[in-house]
Amino acid sequence: MTDMIARQVQLCRQPQGHIRADDFELVETPLPALGAGDVLVRNTWMSVDPYMRLVLTGQDGFVPQKRPGEVMDGAAVGIVEQSGDPAFPVGTLVLSANGWRSHFVAKGDALTALPDTDAPPQWYLGVLGLTGITAWLGIEKVLLPAAGETILISGASGAVGSIAVQLAKQRGAKVLATCGSDTKARWLREDVGADAVFNYRTGGALSDFVREAAPDGLDCYFDNVGGSMLESAFDLMKSYGRIGLCGAISQYETGDYRRGPANFFIAIEKSLRLEGFNAFLLTPQENADIARDLADRAQSGAIRPFETVVDGLDQAAAAFAALFEGGYPGKVVVSI
Numbered sequence: 001m002t003d004m005i006a007r008q009v010q011l012c013r014q015p016q017g018h019i020r021a022d023d024f025e026l027v028e029t030p031l032p033a034l035g036a037g038d039v040l041v042r043n044t045w046m047s048v049d050p051y052m053r054l055v056l057t058g059q060d061g062f063v064p065q066k067r068p069g070e071v072m073d074g075a076a077v078g079i080v081e082q083s084g085d086p087a088f089p090v091g092t093l094v095l096s097a098n099g100w101r102s103h104f105v106a107k108g109d110a111l112t113a114l115p116d117t118d119a120p121p122q123w124y125l126g127v128l129g130l131t132g133i134t135a136w137l138g139i140e141k142v143l144l145p146a147a148g149e150t151i152l153i154s155g156a157s158g159a160v161g162s163i164a165v166q167l168a169k170q171r172g173a174k175v176l177a178t179c180g181s182d183t184k185a186r187w188l189r190e191d192v193g194a195d196a197v198f199n200y201r202t203g204g205a206l207s208d209f210v211r212e213a214a215p216d217g218l219d220c221y222f223d224n225v226g227g228s229m230l231e232s233a234f235d236l237m238k239s240y241g242r243i244g245l246c247g248a249i250s251q252y253e254t255g256d257y258r259r260g261p262a263n264f265f266i267a268i269e270k271s272l273r274l275e276g277f278n279a280f281l282l283t284p285q286e287n288a289d290i291a292r293d294l295a296d297r298a299q300s301g302a303i304r305p306f307e308t309v310v311d312g313l314d315q316a317a318a319a320f321a322a323l324f325e326g327g328y329p330g331k332v333v334v335s336i
């Protein structure tokens with residue numbers, strides 16, 4: 001043990017239904033002594049992401065489960081404070097999977113040094129990290145919406161969706177977007193660049209919105225939410241349309257997040273192409289190549305990385321719960 005104390009967020013009970021901040025507690029724990037080759041990192045930023053709800057379902061399968069008493073994990077950016085590894089000198093900014101804690105001790109192979117750029121470090125948790133890369137995959141590899149085509153993007157106000165809207169606009173497509181508040185809808189039109197926005201909480205039927213904005217139907221659908229929105233989109237696709245299956249946030253708290261749409265047969269009727277994609281399966285080289293392309297676009301102003309910063313590790317659980325309430329626009333990051 002060192003005489004240093006780390007603060008960390010751990011699960012204190014098995015969540016039921018909607019996640020609550022008091023499903024977690026902030027605890028203090030002594031840090032282990034540094035062994036040969038070990039590195040001590042102080043986290044400065046951590047990410048909260050919807051997939052983290054899936055480690056709390058109590059159902060083994062897609063992702064290993066966290067049990068009460070265990071510390072949460074997730075992407076974080078930190079600074080090396082002590083080092084026994086010459087590859088990570090003191091002061092190096094590093095990316096790790098050890099979020100939800102103030103400090104940790106690790107071997108260098110669990111760390112990635114951030115590239116030496118002008119990009120704010122927390123962008124590596126958002127536009128240059130998992131969520132930007134996911135948006136890029138969906139638009140630039142899977143769906144490839146073209147000029148003259150119409151794409152619907154659900155969950156458009158979130159970290160993935162707000163980048164996907166901008167990438168699709170750059171390709172010349174007409175972009176229809178969904179979100180859950182009028183404030184976000186205005187922001188999506190005025191700042192992010194969507195052509196038309198549907199508020200799924202108050203806007204009536206998605207079909208009425210799409211039939212007015214795109215009377216011939218949808219060429220592409222970028223699905224972040226699953227559930228009834230995906231079912232409705234099936235009905236609204238043109239023949240030979242493409243659906244990119246990115247996530248199903250509306251199902252993550254239902255106890256049955258793997259459920260598919262009841263009208264799946266429409267995929268046959270309309271000769272739809274469905275393609276799921278999982279950014280966690282990319283190689284480090286693929287990640288780096290996509291991040292470089294996104295960094296170029298962000299630096300030139302071609303895309304704007306929208307983010308919401310929540311201050312303090314003690315607010316991380318509340319920030320996480322807010323993802324499922326549509327609480328914040330853009331990528332939510334916690335400053336530690």
Ligand SMILES: NC(=O)c1ccc[n+]([C@@H]2O[C@H](COP(=O)([O-])OP(=O)(O)OC[C@H]3O[C@@H](n4cnc5c(N)ncnc54)[C@H](OP(=O)(O)O)[C@@H]3O)[C@@H](O)[C@H]2O)c1
Nearest residue numbers: 134158159160179180224247248249250277278279323326
């Ligand atoms: N395939 C991959 O590799 C990959 C990687 C990262 C993320 N994802 C998935 O991509 C999706 C978006 O992730 P993100 O990081 O962009 O999340 P995010 O920033 O938290 O945004 C998600 C948005 O979804 C909306 N939402 C929340 N609950 C909803 C519900 N019940 N019904 C409809 N909308 C709801 C909220 O806004 P509004 O309510 O205002 O719309 C929220 O802001 C998630 O499904 C996530 O799991 C996939």
